[in-house]
Amino acid sequence: VSKASTSALGTPAPAARSEARLGQRALSCLSVIVACHVALVASHGGEFWPFSMFPMFSGAGRPWQRALTVRVDESLLRGELPASYALDHLPGEPFPLLAHGIPQNDLSSLVQRAERWDEAEQRAFAQLFGGLPCSALPLLVLRVRGALADGAVEELATPLARLSCEAGQLRAQLLLQPGPRGE
Amino acid sequence: VESRREPAAATGWRALRNRCSVAVGRLFQLGREETPGDVWLGRLLEWFLLSHAVYWAWAWGLFIAQIPAVVVAQGIARELDIGFFMGGRLGLLNAGLITSCALAALSRRGARLSLPLLVLLLHLQYVARHSLGKVAHGSQYVGIGLLMLAVAAWCMPSPAARRRFTLGGTLFFMGAGYVCAALSKLVARGPAWADGRHLWLWIGEKSVDQLSNLGQFELNALQRLCLDHWWLATGFLAGGLLAELSGFLLWSPKTRAAATVALIGLHLGVYWTMDILFDTYIYQLVLVGLPWPRWFDAARGRWLNGRRAAVAT
Numbered sequence: 001v002s003k004a005s006t007s008a009l010g011t012p013a014p015a016a017r018s019e020a021r022l023g024q025r026a027l028s029c030l031s032v033i034v035a036c037h038v039a040l041v042a043s044h045g046g047e048f049w050p051f052s053m054f055p056m057f058s059g060a061g062r063p064w065q066r067a068l069t070v071r072v073d074e075s076l077l078r079g080e081l082p083a084s085y086a087l088d089h090l091p092g093e094p095f096p097l098l099a100h101g102i103p104q105n106d107l108s109s110l111v112q113r114a115e116r117w118d119e120a121e122q123r124a125f126a127q128l129f130g131g132l133p134c135s136a137l138p139l140l141v142l143r144v145r146g147a148l149a150d151g152a153v154e155e156l157a158t159p160l161a162r163l164s165c166e167a168g169q170l171r172a173q174l175l176l177q178p179g180p181r182g183e
Numbered sequence: 184v185e186s187r188r189e190p191a192a193a194t195g196w197r198a199l200r201n202r203c204s205v206a207v208g209r210l211f212q213l214g215r216e217e218t219p220g221d222v223w224l225g226r227l228l229e230w231f232l233l234s235h236a237v238y239w240a241w242a243w244g245l246f247i248a249q250i251p252a253v254v255v256a257q258g259i260a261r262e263l264d265i266g267f268f269m270g271g272r273l274g275l276l277n278a279g280l281i282t283s284c285a286l287a288a289l290s291r292r293g294a295r296l297s298l299p300l301l302v303l304l305l306h307l308q309y310v311a312r313h314s315l316g317k318v319a320h321g322s323q324y325v326g327i328g329l330l331m332l333a334v335a336a337w338c339m340p341s342p343a344a345r346r347r348f349t350l351g352g353t354l355f356f357m358g359a360g361y362v363c364a365a366l367s368k369l370v371a372r373g374p375a376w377a378d379g380r381h382l383w384l385w386i387g388e389k390s391v392d393q394l395s396n397l398g399q400f401e402l403n404a405l406q407r408l409c410l411d412h413w414w415l416a417t418g419f420l421a422g423g424l425l426a427e428l429s430g431f432l433l434w435s436p437k438t439r440a441a442a443t444v445a446l447i448g449l450h451l452g453v454y455w456t457m458d459i460l461f462d463t464y465i466y467q468l469v470l471v472g473l474p475w476p477r478w479f480d481a482a483r484g485r486w487l488n489g490r491r492a493a494v495a496t
Contacts, residue, residue, distance in 0.1 A: 018213075018214050019205075019208040019209070019213050019214025019215075020201075020204055020205055020208055020214075022208055022211075022213035022214065022339070022340075022344055022347075023204040023205055023206075023207045023208025023209070023211070023213055023214075024200075024204040024208075025338055025339070026204075026207045026208065026211055026213060026338075026339075026348055026351070026352075027200070027203050027204045027207045028338075029334050029338045029348070029352075030207065030352065030355065033330070033334065033352075033356075044257070044258060044261060045257075047257060047258070047318050048258050049257075049258055049305075049306050049309040049310065049322070049323065049326055050302075050306075050322070050323045050324075050325075050326020050327045050329070050330060051323075051327075052320060052323050052360070052363075053363055053367055054320060054323075054360050054361075054363050054364035054367060055364075055367045055371075056320055056364070057364075057368065057385070058364075058367040058368045058370070058371040058372070058376075059371060059372075060368070060371070060372050060376045060378070060381035060384075060420075061372065061378065061380070061381045061384060064384070064388045066388060066391045066392060066395065067395060068391055068394060068395045069395060087391075087394075093398065094394050094395065094398045094399065095395075095398065096396065096397050096398035097395055097396055098396040098397060099398075103246075103317075104392050104395050104396050105317045105319070105392075106315040106316070106317050107395075108317070108392075109255075109315055109316035109317035110254070110315060110316065112316075113316065120251065120252040120253070120254055121254050123251045123252065124250060124251055124252065124254050124315055127249055127250065127251050128249075130249075131249075144391050146384060146387045146388055146391070147384075148380055148383070148384055151380060152383075153383050153384055153386075153387040155387055155391070
């Protein structure tokens with residue numbers, strides 16, 4: 001029986017058979033990967049690299065918090081600091097983190113949980129600034145909160161920690177009292 | 184004479200499975216004869232994925248050395264205590280292992296072992312690097328591509344099928360990822376997600392990031408326009424959401440190029456309005472979403488014809 005006739009009788013041609021066989025194999029692989037994806041993402045808070053639910057930007061309109069570091073005078077750190085600052089009335093010049101290899105995203109992520117810091121988080125915070133020379137200090141780390149109010153964006157910076165140099169070593173002093181951990 | 188007949192025995196679940204197999208086979212073009220352009224693209228994709236894996240392995244390894252402890256456990260770190268991995272040189276050692284795996288895969292020596300090992304080690308590197316709490320999404324699609332390379336090395340019988348599966352699987356999960364991102368937004372906020380005031384809030388957030396990173400910031404012309412015109416900001420968000428929703432169009436060769444252009448537009452829009460550049464996503468979209476094999480084969484054919492004509496004269 002020739003190939004052409006088998007094809008006319010409804011039997012798939014070799015190329016089609018090969019495609020179907022490979023398709024079956026690919027489908028089995030994809031099904032297993034999708035099942036693993038769903039199980040891992042569901043059991044790990046939506047993230048299990050390289051699997052993700054890609055939730056970025058889903059919290060539209062929610063208030064945000066970011067870190068901002070400013071270089072200040074020694075005299076400012078000796079006195080009482082105001083509870084908050086407007087962004088156009090900061091107590092010093094913004095300190096460029098990128099030039100000093102400090103990742104803004106990681107710092108902001110830490111700053112967002114400042115009330116619940118434990119010892120590991122305090123060490124991680126100090127470590128991020130650990131490579132700075134004393135000549136770059138003192139610094140004041142602020143937590144900027146932004147929110148929509150009456151159709152406009154309101155931003156307010158709250159002092160979070162002061163970083164100074166003592167005996168050639170960086171000293172980080174938290175201005176917030178850590179609260180109980182947990183949600 | 185009937186040209187096609189459905190097998191009588193295939194009913195219910197089995198019929199569905201057969202149909203899905205055929206659809207996947209056609210989608211991945213598993214039965215089509217491979218052209219030089221396909222081979223060239225497959226090799227380029229492999230280099231793209233593995234070179235990014237090596238780059239991130241070292242970049243993350245250097246940062247892991249600075250992190251004293253796991254602050255927020257992610258991925259496998261939820262089950263395994265990886266505290267021993269932090270603050271020392273183990274991250275760099277892991278980067279060396281990942282580099283060895285990548286070189287082994289590229290040289291076709293032990294790819295079946297080295298590729299799955301590379302994915303596992305890079306997962307460990309990722310969760311250790313991001314253990315301060317920030318979840319970064321810039322490397323996810325490269326990770327998916329690496330996983331497809333690893334699965335193809337085990338499950339596909341020939342180099343051509345492995346290349347097709349890697350490309351098809353990467354496109355499948357990239358398309359699903361964009362749709363998932365759009366659905367996350369719609370589930371969280373509904374159609375009101377596209378309200379232009381939400382973009383104002385993000386522009387404010389990213390301005391603080393720029394001020395913190397560079398010590399200064401200036402709004403660009405597009406950001407100023409969006410802040411001045413609510414309808415324009417709303418249009419940008421709605422356009423981005425629609426582009427993400429159309430991510431599944433990456434699956435079909437007929438609609439792939441159009442979806443790719445729309446998604447690159449989405450990423451450029453995010454960059455110009457929010458100063459967030461998913462550059463690796465853009466490069467990967469350009470690589471897997473545009474019909475490079477067709478263009479390559481056409482150019483090669485013209486060149487070969489030209490040479491033949493020159494020889495004949």
